[in-house]
Amino acid sequence: MPSVQQSTRRRSSATPSTKSSLKSKVALESSSVERPPLDVCAEINHRIRSNETLRAPRFDFAHHVRHRSYVFRLMDFGEEECSTFLDAGVDALLPDRSRMASSSNPLKPNFDIRESKGKGLGMFARRELYDGEVILQEHPVVVSPYLIGLSMPLADIYADLFKRLSRPAYSELMALSKSSCPSLKDASVYESIMRANALGVALNVPNVDHAELAIHRGIFLKTSRCNHSCGPNAKWDWDMNTFSLTLTAVRTIAKGQEITIPYIAPDLPGAARRASIQQQYGFECQCYHCTYKLEEDFNHSDMARESLRRAWSSDCKLPSFEKWCTEPAYPDDLLINAYKRSLHLIEAEGLEVLDLGPGEHPERDVGRYKDALAMCYGALEDTENFRIWIARVRDGRMTKKPTQSLAFNKWLSNPSSFPVWGWRRAVCGGGDANGIHGLSAIEKMLDCI
Numbered sequence: 542m543p544s545v546q547q548s549t550r551r552r553s554s555a556t557p558s559t560k561s562s563l564k565s566k567v568a569l570e571s572s573s574v575e576r577p578p579l580d581v582c583a584e585i586n587h588r589i590r591s592n593e594t595l596r597a598p599r600f601d602f603a604h605h606v607r608h609r610s611y612v613f614r615l616m617d618f619g620e621e622e623c624s625t626f627l628d629a630g631v632d633a634l635l636p637d638r639s640r641m642a643s644s645s646n647p648l649k650p651n652f653d654i655r656e657s658k659g660k661g662l663g664m665f666a667r668r669e670l671y672d673g674e675v676i677l678q679e680h681p682v683v684v685s686p687y688l689i690g691l692s693m694p695l696a697d698i699y700a701d702l703f704k705r706l707s708r709p710a711y712s713e714l715m716a717l718s719k720s721s722c723p724s725l726k727d728a729s730v731y732e733s734i735m736r737a738n739a740l741g742v743a744l745n746v747p748n749v750d751h752a753e754l755a756i757h758r759g760i761f762l763k764t765s766r767c768n769h770s771c772g773p774n775a776k777w778d779w780d781m782n783t784f785s786l787t788l789t790a791v792r793t794i795a796k797g798q799e800i801t802i803p804y805i806a807p808d809l810p811g812a813a814r815r816a817s818i819q820q821q822y823g824f825e826c827q828c829y830h831c832t833y834k835l836e837e838d839f840n841h842s843d844m845a846r847e848s849l850r851r852a853w854s855s856d857c858k859l860p861s862f863e864k865w866c867t868e869p870a871y872p873d874d875l876l877i878n879a880y881k882r883s884l885h886l887i888e889a890e891g892l893e894v895l896d897l898g899p900g901e902h903p904e905r906d907v908g909r910y911k912d913a914l915a916m917c918y919g920a921l922e923d924t925e926n927f928r929i930w931i932a933r934v935r936d937g938r939m940t941k942k943p944t945q946s947l948a949f950n951k952w953l954s955n956p957s958s959f960p961v962w963g964w965r966r967a968v969c970g971g972g973d974a975n976g977i978h979g980l981s982a983i984e985k986m987l988d989c990i
């Protein structure tokens with residue numbers, strides 16, 4: 542296995558000066574070209590190549606190891622700090638420090654951290670949170686590669702990574718150990734913290750042969766207190782340009798309700814979800830959807846999720862909004878009935894997190910069903926139903942961009958000003974189809990305003 546050279550002495554974890562420097566780097570390099578054992582390579586290659594998130598079907602661990610050189614770095618974000626251990630090529634591509642501005646959180650947090658029955662600590666809404674409301678933004682406290690191509694024990698690397706933080710940040714990070722993976726009995730406390738709390742964050746990688754995998758492990762001190770649910774009411778998005786995570790409500794969250802995110806794909810059947818949680822995180826899911834009393838409730842939930850998966854799959858035979866607008870042979874209520882059924886299933890199963898805007902799931906061109914229903918009713922010139930659905934769409938975006946409420950109010954008071962108003966009536970009645978493309982989402986209409 543490649544050996545490791547540490548070119549600089551580690552600094553003491555408590556040295557105050559470590560807080561301020563962006564340039565503090567220590568290199569760890571693979572100095573030998575000796576191959577790792579074949580069985581190790583085969584096992585890792587299989588794991589990485591078959592992982593859909595990593596998107597590395599031709600990954601070769603032996604080459605990966607041979608080309609690695611790592612650097613440690615400590616970043617200062619004012620209130621927050623971040624210790625990174627990255628491939629030197631990835632480190633060089635980190636965004637400009639000025640774009641990684643401090644997170645802009647409200648002075649008064651809109652959540653509390655407290656006991657969550659059977660799950661340790663959890664994050665709870667301090668007041669009602671709206672669908673689409675930003676709950677918090679934060680920088681990671683540590684970031685490291687998903688796969689480290691060095692023969693050093695992981696525990697040593699993580700210990701070094703953690704100990705570069707200032708004492709307060711280090712203590713907060715170590716406090717996460719209480720929630721760490723129970724199944725990782727032989728792992729160090731550092732590995733357990735990484736395993737139980739890290740989220741997958743993508744970083745820019747150099748465009749070269751044997752580049753580092755883009756997905757890395759990032760720990761976020763506040764978001765780490767968010768428990769998993771198979772019907773989560775919040776989502777998190779990572780922005781590699783600002784080097785920060787945003788936690789957002791995906792439906793209304795009542796005051797005092799727990800804020801939850803998905804650790805795994807929530808549309809899988811119950812047994813597969815629980816197995817995946819157990820295998821990846823080592824705990825038994827105690828969420829609402831995994832603790833039904835009756836067998837029939839589990840079956841009902843599985844059938845609903847299967848039905849949604851089918852609606853989102855490429856086998857789904859539903860036409861696009863544009864096609865439906867221009868094709869008289871399709872019934873007027875074709876999309877409306879299908880979208881209402883999916884929306885009903887989404888609400889019943891708490892899967893709003895999967896009903897996101899276009900582009901978030903390119904494989905599903907449906908976008909948000911509420912948007913789609915408002916558009917269908919608008920295209921049919923059905924004033925009453927259009928007003929009902931466009932008001933729901935507006936309410937769901939209320940806190941996102943207040944300036945957009947002008948557009949919604951205009952559409953509500955004068956539906957014929959809605960950009961696709963009467964499109965199906967006009968085009969199917971012999972009108973001109975030009976111009977309909979490009980207006981297939983309310984988001985695009987709002988962008989044009």
Ligand SMILES: C[S@@+](CC[C@H](N)C(=O)[O-])C[C@H]1O[C@@H](n2cnc3c(N)ncnc32)[C@H](O)[C@@H]1O
Nearest residue numbers: 660661662720738765766768769824826827828
């Ligand atoms: C990222 S931490 C979440 C915060 C944690 N509860 C705490 O006290 O800090 C992940 C750990 O929380 C617990 N957890 C999260 N979601 C859970 C769920 N749905 N059911 C049971 N335990 C859960 C597990 O112990 C898991 O290892």
